[in-house]
Amino acid sequence: MIYLLRHGQTHFNLERRIEGSLDSPLTSLGREQMRAAGERLRGMLAPETLNGEAEYQILSSPQPRAHQSALILREAMGADKPVITDARLAEVGCGSWEKHHYASICARDPLVEEEPTFLSAWAHHCLDGEGLDTAVERLWCWLRWAGNARLIVVGHGISGAILRALYAGEGRDAMLAHHTIEPDCIHRLERGWVEEIAVD
Numbered sequence: 001m002i003y004l005l006r007h008g009q010t011h012f013n014l015e016r017r018i019e020g021s022l023d024s025p026l027t028s029l030g031r032e033q034m035r036a037a038g039e040r041l042r043g044m045l046a047p048e049t050l051n052g053e054a055e056y057q058i059l060s061s062p063q064p065r066a067h068q069s070a071l072i073l074r075e076a077m078g079a080d081k082p083v084i085t086d087a088r089l090a091e092v093g094c095g096s097w098e099k100h101h102y103a104s105i106c107a108r109d110p111l112v113e114e115e116p117t118f119l120s121a122w123a124h125h126c127l128d129g130e131g132l133d134t135a136v137e138r139l140w141c142w143l144r145w146a147g148n149a150r151l152i153v154v155g156h157g158i159s160g161a162i163l164r165a166l167y168a169g170e171g172r173d174a175m176l177a178h179h180t181i182e183p184d185c186i187h188r189l190e191r192g193w194v195e196e197i198a199v200d
Contacts, residue, residue, distance in 0.1 A: 002167075002189040003041065003056070003152045006160055006181040007069035008033040016101050020094030020129070023064050033183040033199070034069045034154075038076025040186065040199045041152065049150065050079045057081065060154040061089040070154040077152075088142035091156035092135045095128035119161050120176040132162075132172075139163050157181050164194050 008030025012019045026034075042050065049055050060070035062085040070083040097105055105121075106113035115121035123132040139162050155163070157180030165175035167189045181187065186197040 001148075001150055002146060004160055004163060004181070004187040004189060005037055005069075005073070005152070005154050006157055006183050007061075007063075007066040007154055008072070008183050010065050012099075016103065018094050018097045018100055018102060018105070019065075020091055020098040021063075022098050026065060026068055030065075030069070030183065031072055034072035035076045037183070037186060037199050038073040040197070041073070042077045044197075045077075050077055051081075055079070055081060056150045056152045058083045058152045058154075059086055059089065061085065061091065061156060061159075062087055063090055063156070066091075066154050066156060073152070073154060083154075086142065088138050088145075089153065089155045089159065092122065092158045092162075093130035094122060094126055095130075097122075097126050097129065117161075117177060117179050119158055119178055119180065122158060123176055135159065135162055136166065140166055143167060155181075160187075164189070168192065168194050 009027045010024045010030055011027060012024040014027055058070055058074050058079060058081060060066045060083055067083065067085055074083055109125060112121045112125050115124060122129060139159060143166055160181035161178040162175060164187055165178050169192060184199050186199060188195045188197060
């Protein structure tokens with residue numbers, strides 16, 4: 001079983017700038033979002049799964065916003081195992097879109113704004129980014145590695161949306177309809193199903 005979360009709000013998120021492979025610090029709201037998510041998980045999981053033989057392993061993207069979020073989450077959960085980073089969980093690269101406001105990207109190319117989701121816009125119009133096929137291969141490789149392990153994973157918006165679609169066995173069109181993960185929810189991935197759990 002995998003519990004999948006997005007990192008807390010960052011300054012780039014607040015300013016509606018595209019982060020991708022870049023990074024910016026968590027805001028105070030972002031830190032609070034991770035504390036709330038950690039408390040929610042602590043309430044959901046049995047004590048032995050936090051610190052014991054059956055405990056979940058906590059993984060994160062190596063990007064600072066995700067790793068810092070995972071550390072805050074771990075503390076709020078009351079878990080004591082270290083957070084392990086995995087480069088395969090990193091956010092997708094957004095090339096020349098990075099640092100720019102999404103509104104300015106849409107103004108420059110009206111076709112971007114017509115896309116139903118940011119994931120779809122990125123896949124079709126971010127021509128110098130990582131590319132959907134490359135990102136899918138990377139994340140599918142991670143999912144095969146994860147197998148049936150008990151994991152709590154702190155990642156990113158776009159890569160998290162791709163992970164959810166891959167886990168559910170969805171095709172490309174269904175994948176591109178996925179919205180990015182928000183920090184106020186947890187996705188439970190179990191037996192091929194994806195369930196969204198609100199963080200109160």
